[in-house]
Amino acid sequence: MAETRPPEELTAAFNSDVRRLRAEIGKVIVGQEAIVDGVLSCLLTGGHALLEGVPGLGKTMLVRALAQSVDLSFSRIQFTPDLMPADILGTNMIVDDDDGHKHFEFQRGPIFANIVLADEINRATPKTQSALLEAMQEQHVTISRTSYTLEAPFLVLATQNPLEMEGTYPLPEAQLDRFFFKLKVEFPGRDHLHKILERTTSTEQPAAQPVIGQQRVLQMREVIRQVPVSHEIQDYAIRLLQATHPQRPGAVEVVSKYVRYGSSPRGAQALLLGAKILALLDDRFAASVDDVRAVAFPALRHRLILNFEGEAEGVSTDQVLEAILSQLPERQA
Numbered sequence: 506m507a508e509t510r511p512p513e514e515l516t517a518a519f520n521s522d523v524r525r526l527r528a529e530i531g532k533v534i535v536g537q538e539a540i541v542d543g544v545l546s547c548l549l550t551g552g553h554a555l556l557e558g559v560p561g562l563g564k565t566m567l568v569r570a571l572a573q574s575v576d577l578s579f580s581r582i583q584f585t586p587d588l589m590p591a592d593i594l595g596t597n598m599i600v601d602d603d604d605g606h607k608h609f610e611f612q613r614g615p616i617f618a619n620i621v622l623a624d625e626i627n628r629a630t631p632k633t634q635s636a637l638l639e640a641m642q643e644q645h646v647t648i649s650r651t652s653y654t655l656e657a658p659f660l661v662l663a664t665q666n667p668l669e670m671e672g673t674y675p676l677p678e679a680q681l682d683r684f685f686f687k688l689k690v691e692f693p694g695r696d697h698l699h700k701i702l703e704r705t706t707s708t709e710q711p712a713a714q715p716v717i718g719q720q721r722v723l724q725m726r727e728v729i730r731q732v733p734v735s736h737e738i739q740d741y742a743i744r745l746l747q748a749t750h751p752q753r754p755g756a757v758e759v760v761s762k763y764v765r766y767g768s769s770p771r772g773a774q775a776l777l778l779g780a781k782i783l784a785l786l787d788d789r790f791a792a793s794v795d796d797v798r799a800v801a802f803p804a805l806r807h808r809l810i811l812n813f814e815g816e817a818e819g820v821s822t823d824q825v826l827e828a829i830l831s832q833l834p835e836r837q838a
Contacts, residue, residue, distance in 0.1 A: 512790035515728050519785050522725065523549075525716045529574035532711045534567050535704065536697040542786070543688040543803055544571055544662065548620075549725050550778040552685020553641055553661040555626075555676075555807060563701075564664040564690055568622045573713035575722060577619035577658070584629035590636035594646050611648060616640050619656060619719070623663035627673045634680055637661060641683040658722050678766075678810060685775050686800075687807035732781040734792045741835060742776040742797050748829045749809055759828040763815030768808035775804035794835050801826055 510518075523545060530541055540556070544567065547554040556564045565581075572579035582593055595614035599607050615621065616637070626634060640646050641661055645654045663684070666673055681687075693701065704711060717725075747753055749767030751760050760767070779800030780792040787796075802823055809822040 515731070516785055516788055516790050519725055519728050520788065522717055522721065523786060526571075526574055529713045529716050530567070530570045533570040533573075533713050534563060535700045536693055537563070537567065537690065540567065540688050540690055543686050544568070546779060546782050546800075547662070547685050548575070548658070548660055548722065550685060550729055550782060551658065551660075551726055552775065552778070553663070553683060555681070555684040555687045556662065556664045556690055557667060557687065558664075558690030559692075560666060565622065565624055568620070568662045568664070570713045571662070572620045572622070574716055575620075576715040576718040577722070578656075579620045579622070580615035580618035581622040581624060582615050583624050584626045584633070586628060586630060588629045588633050590633055593633070593636045594640075594648060597649055611651070611653070613653075616646060617653075617655060619658055619660065621659075621661050623661055625666060626663040627665040627676055629674065631674055631677055634674070634676055638680055638683065641680070658719070658726070681807045682769050682771055684807060686779070686803035688803055729778065729781050729785065732784055732790055732792060734777055734781065737836065738780070738792055738794055738797060739777065740837060741794050741833075742773050742780070744837065745776065745797065745801060745829065745833055746770070746773045746805075748833055749805065749825075757828050757832055759820075759825050763811055763818070763820045764809055764825060765812035765815075766810040768805050772805050772808045776800060779804050798830055801830060 526545055527538075527541060534541060544554050544556075546552075548571065556567070558564055569579075569581075582588075591614070593614050593616050595612050595617070597609040598612045600610045601607055623637065640655060640659070644657065644659050645652050647653075661684075665676070746768050748757060749760060749764065749772070750756065751764045751767065776797050777792070780796035783796040783799055784790065784792045805826055806822045809825055811820060811822065811825075815825075
């Protein structure tokens with residue numbers, strides 16, 4: 506049920522809890538504020554996050570810290586080339602009952618948790634990667650024509666290594682589209698490296714503690730959806746989405762030249778929900794065009810599919826989005 510308190514109270518309470526989460530995660534993670542906020546945005550909007558970066562940058566540790574700071578069930582799946590879908594979803598096993606009769610019983614896999622860490626997801630084959638599709642979109646799993654509902658909130662936080670690294674498989678486009686944000690984890694600077702070494706080479710090992718629970722997470726999701734968006738702001742998000750499609754008249758040159766497919770409507774949903782949470786974090790109960798622009802990269806970068814020419818010339822989807830944002834007017838002429 507949506508909270509009925511005044512917007513000012515809802516915003517203040519929302520920000521108070523987010524600050525507590527940030528502080529708790531900050532006990533474990535040094536720097537990476539934008540990545541932490543991106544992961545929190547996914548938790549609080551009901552989306553999934555894909556974290557990309559080379560090994561050793563703390564992606565797995567960040568997900569663990571998030572799981573420790575909210576009172577939710579957590580499971581970790583290490584993706585490897587020999588991992589099978591049943592290792593993720595579960596399977597029917599033959600078991601003996603008290604009378605000695607045999608029957609099938611469903612043994613739940615690690616997907617049955619509130620927060621699921623899919624570690625190095627692109628080291629598994631596309632068949633295994635696709636096992637997550639139904640769970641990520643519909644929040645239930647179907648095994649042998651029987652559906653099992655996943656408890657809310659359900660969040661997949663996947664880490665992947667850059668595709669240039671050996672032993673990786675590209676994620677299917679349909680699965681990429683189910684991630685709310687794609688977050689790029691950058692290498693830390695010298696000051697942050699000093700702090701990392703001080704924390705990880707001393708006797709004390711910091712750990713996060715739970716600061717909010719399951720019901721509060723669901724309440725915060727409702728608060729985000731109550732944030733109003735004007736028709737003008739929504740129209741900007743739609744035009745931004747349309748601008749990623751090379752087939753549309755008047756497409757930006759870089760889009761026509763390098764993009765094969767643009768974003769799906771899920772991209773516009775991510776733009777608006779991401780803009781709403783940014784507004785709340787800025788103590789505003791209304792989203793703006795600047796909020797939409799600020800979330801354009803994590804919301805859309807993984808939803809643009811480059812053509813052969815774009816891949817051959819090493820063009821990134823971030824470069825395409827930069828060109829779109831620089832040329833897209835805030836208001837329709």
